[in-house]
Structure formats: C-alpha cells, structure tokens
Amino acid sequence: MSQNLLEIRNLAVHFPIKEGLFKKTTNYVKAVNDLSLTVRKGETLGIVGESGCGKSTLARAILGLNKPTSGDILFEGESILDYNPKQMHQLRRDIQMVFQDPFTSLNPRMPIGEIIAAPLKAYKTTVNVEQRVKELMELVGLKPEYYHRLPHEFSGGQRQRVGIARAIALEPKLIVCDEPVSALDVSVQAQVINLLEDLQKELNLTYVFIAHDLSVIKHIADKVAVMYLGKVMETAERDSFYQSARHPYTNALLSAIPLPDPEKEKKRERIVLQGDLPSPANPPTGCVFHTRCPKAQPICKEKLPRLEQMEEEHFVSCFFPIEEEQKRALNT
Ligand SMILES: Nc1ncnc2c1ncn2[C@@H]1O[C@H](COP(=O)(O)OP(=O)(O)OP(=O)(O)O)[C@@H](O)[C@H]1O
Ligand SMILES: [Mg+2]
Known part of the structure; x- marks a missing residue:
C-alpha cells in the first residue's frame, strides 16, 4: 500500500458567532465537525456535498489558512499544526490551490505571464522566470505569446488554465482544487478535467478535488467522500x-x-x-x-x-x- 500524503484526523473547524454590544460568542458554526480522511500519494480524492457543508473550510484548513478547533492534519506524516514559520513557508509551496472562479482569483490588471510568475518570484526558484512561465503556459495549453495579455482577454476555460499554471509553477506535491470547473460550461469542464488528469500523470501530483456534483468527479477521482454538515x-x-x-x-x-x-x-x-x-x-x-x-x-x-x-x-x-x-x- 502506498504512503498517505495527507491524513486528516477528527478535524473540527468551528467559527464563533458573536452577538450583542460586547460581541459575546453565543454559538459556533460547526463548518467541519469531526472529519477524518486520507489521501495517498498520486491519487485523487473527490469530495462532494451541498453548498455550505464545509468543503471550502476543509480546503482552507489543509492549506493552513483556517485554524482547526480540534483534530489534526498530517502532511507526509507530520502534523502541520506544529509547524514553525519556516516549515509553513515550505508547506505553502508544497500545497497549492485552484479556485472556483478563475476571474476573481486572478488580478485583472496583471498580465497572465506575471500572474504565473508571481510564485516563482516569491520563492526565487528560477533564474529565467520568463522562460519557465512560457514552459508552464505550454504545459497547460496556452500560447506563450499570450504572456502580456490581461485575464479579461481570455475565456473562462483559458483563465482556469492560467490558475492551474500558477498552481503547478512551484512543482507542488498536493493541489486542492475547490470546485475548479463549477463556473465553466459543460464542454469546457471536460477539457479542464482532462488537463488536470494529464498534469497529474506528468508531474506526479496528488489532488483533493472538490465538487458539488458527483458526475463531475466520476472520471477523475480514485476515491470519493461525501460530506454533509461538516461530516463524512x-x-x-x-x-x-x-x-x-x-x-x-x-x-x-x-x-x-x-x-x-x-x-x-x-x-x-x-x-x-x-x-x-x-x-x-x-x-x-x-x-x-x-x-x-x-x-x-x-x-x-x-x-x-x-x-x-x-x-x-x-x-x-x-x-x-x-x-x-x-x-x-x-x-x-
Ligand atoms: N470565516 C468564516 N466565519 C464564519 N463562518 C464561516 C466562515 N467560513 C465559512 N463559514 C460558514 O461555514 C459553513 C461552511 O462553509 P463552506 O464555505 O466551507 O461551505 P462549502 O461546502 O464550501 O459551500 P459551497 O459549496 O457553497 O462553496 C457555512 O455555513 C459558512 O457560512
Ligand atoms: Mg466552497
């Protein structure tokens, strides 16, 4: 049996509801509530559930952006909750995210080449950034000559390709895709899913793929989890x-x-x-x-x-x- 890349143990993420003049905590939104899951290296875990069942909260917790109330998240066998800032910096490189809406997640005033270059510059990983960006663009099916174009000059599917190029730029180990095709036309959905599948093989990626709908993940998921009110x-x-x-x-x-x-x-x-x-x-x-x-x-x-x-x-x-x-x- 291959190794678990990600292991979520009895995870809870509760958000306080504050009310009144003194902002007293009166209750908690139990967005994720005692949830356990594992993802092996190289596989795709599909997560499905209705709106509000806690999928994005779980995704953000995996990325270290939502602090768990209790439970544990292990990445390559180590608890990320104990990570120091240096380890967190490395984790942000190893785990990337692809968002639902490729328009709002891309800076409208930034040329797409610069958007894809941003993580490379932040982590100073390569000397020739422009050349690497062009390689990435080709890898996701975008013409390198589009480097200087702005996001609004592209279709939804192409914009999602930009989001994917940005996510793979630092050669991450895990990509959390939070409804990456929900905002796209059905015909384009299949193209983006095929691209993600090809990249997975080529780059040995592991995915957590969140969707609303079980038909979307039927082909890409190796394992499926159904969530309801923060639970599996x-x-x-x-x-x-x-x-x-x-x-x-x-x-x-x-x-x-x-x-x-x-x-x-x-x-x-x-x-x-x-x-x-x-x-x-x-x-x-x-x-x-x-x-x-x-x-x-x-x-x-x-x-x-x-x-x-x-x-x-x-x-x-x-x-x-x-x-x-x-x-x-x-x-x-
Ligand atoms: N930062 C926050 N503060 C308070 N409540 C929050 C916060 N983030 C999420 N919630 C609440 O947690 C619950 C789960 O939200 P979440 O966004 O994780 O659901 P989701 O499954 O991703 O839904 P969708 O399919 O609509 O994207 C919702 O009731 C939401 O209002
Ligand atoms: Mg969501």
Whole structure:
C-alpha cells in the first residue's frame, strides 16, 4: 500500500458567532465537525456535498489558512499544526490551490505571464522566470505569446488554465482544487478535467478535488467522500462508490445524475430529499442527516452513527446502510 500524503484526523473547524454590544460568542458554526480522511500519494480524492457543508473550510484548513478547533492534519506524516514559520513557508509551496472562479482569483490588471510568475518570484526558484512561465503556459495549453495579455482577454476555460499554471509553477506535491470547473460550461469542464488528469500523470501530483456534483468527479477521482454538515457520510474507492453506495444521502445524490440511456432514465427512481439543509450552527442531534433521511428510525435521532467499514476502503456512517439487493433494485 502506498504512503498517505495527507491524513486528516477528527478535524473540527468551528467559527464563533458573536452577538450583542460586547460581541459575546453565543454559538459556533460547526463548518467541519469531526472529519477524518486520507489521501495517498498520486491519487485523487473527490469530495462532494451541498453548498455550505464545509468543503471550502476543509480546503482552507489543509492549506493552513483556517485554524482547526480540534483534530489534526498530517502532511507526509507530520502534523502541520506544529509547524514553525519556516516549515509553513515550505508547506505553502508544497500545497497549492485552484479556485472556483478563475476571474476573481486572478488580478485583472496583471498580465497572465506575471500572474504565473508571481510564485516563482516569491520563492526565487528560477533564474529565467520568463522562460519557465512560457514552459508552464505550454504545459497547460496556452500560447506563450499570450504572456502580456490581461485575464479579461481570455475565456473562462483559458483563465482556469492560467490558475492551474500558477498552481503547478512551484512543482507542488498536493493541489486542492475547490470546485475548479463549477463556473465553466459543460464542454469546457471536460477539457479542464482532462488537463488536470494529464498534469497529474506528468508531474506526479496528488489532488483533493472538490465538487458539488458527483458526475463531475466520476472520471477523475480514485476515491470519493461525501460530506454533509461538516461530516463524512460515506467514503469509498471510485468503483465501489458508484456501483454500491450504501448511504441514503449518497443514493439521493447519485439518483440526481442523469443516465445516458433514456429508457433507463425513464424507469429510474429519483430520490428527492425533503426539507432544507439544517444550519451548521445548530446541527440535528444524532445522525445529522436524520431530518431529511427517507430511512430514518428513532435511533437516528438519538445516537450519532460512526463511520463503519463495509468493505476494504468503503466506510459508511449510517445505522441502516442500504443492502446490496435493494441497491440492485434501485438501479434497474
Ligand atoms: N470565516 C468564516 N466565519 C464564519 N463562518 C464561516 C466562515 N467560513 C465559512 N463559514 C460558514 O461555514 C459553513 C461552511 O462553509 P463552506 O464555505 O466551507 O461551505 P462549502 O461546502 O464550501 O459551500 P459551497 O459549496 O457553497 O462553496 C457555512 O455555513 C459558512 O457560512
Ligand atoms: Mg466552497
């Protein structure tokens, strides 16, 4: 078994809610709440969940930008929470991020060549910055002659290529992609995902790939984790995940992906979840999903299910995981 590059252990990131004249802390937004995950070197972990379930908070914690309330984050086997400023400086080089909106994450007044050059200059890694930037531009499919153009002269997909070139400039070990294709047209989404896949092979990269939608990460992820209110509901290797998901929440998310075959699509049962996502400031008792779960029983309201192992690499946090036979019935 290959080595874990990243290990997240029982991580919690809670933001205080301050109210009144004296800004007293009255409650906490439990954005990430007792979450554990591992990512092996060279693999892609896809993380999926509804808006507000804590995906970006988790991403920022991995980058050392959000201070955890409790738990631990290990990078190459060492806790990053104990890092001194010098180690933090190195970590910022080893872990890079690609953002959702390539327009707001790129300085509109800076030529794209300069944007890509910024990390190289900050870390003084190369003598010939311009030549290295042009190499990077070619690597991500941008013409080097565009060096002096401004971000607004590019399409969304091209701008995301600039963001990717900037992220790979320092040859990082891990890239956290926070919804990198959500703002792009479907046809462009595939091109950007293909580029990320090619770069992964070429540069031996490891990805944490965050998405709203399970169809986006189906091809790129080696492992998938589903988040709900700051917790992992289910995590598994890609094939096991898409073929035999066990959590009722995962099944609801999977049932929302359109099937390519219209005949199957007609017969397929859509699971529509009732109610809204509860507030992460006041999550439900017991299983946090019980208020919307079609299979909830009294125990789900009272007790918190643990992430239990179903098969190798397949973990589910549910008292009543869906059985194999039922699963097959749902698919036909
Ligand atoms: N700095 C902060 N201070 C207070 N609350 C915050 C802060 N950052 C995030 N939150 C809250 O934490 C919760 C999780 O937010 P987060 O941005 O991590 O969700 P997300 O899963 O990335 O959502 P989206 O899919 O919309 O990007 C939300 O309720 C959000 O309002
Ligand atoms: Mg987000």
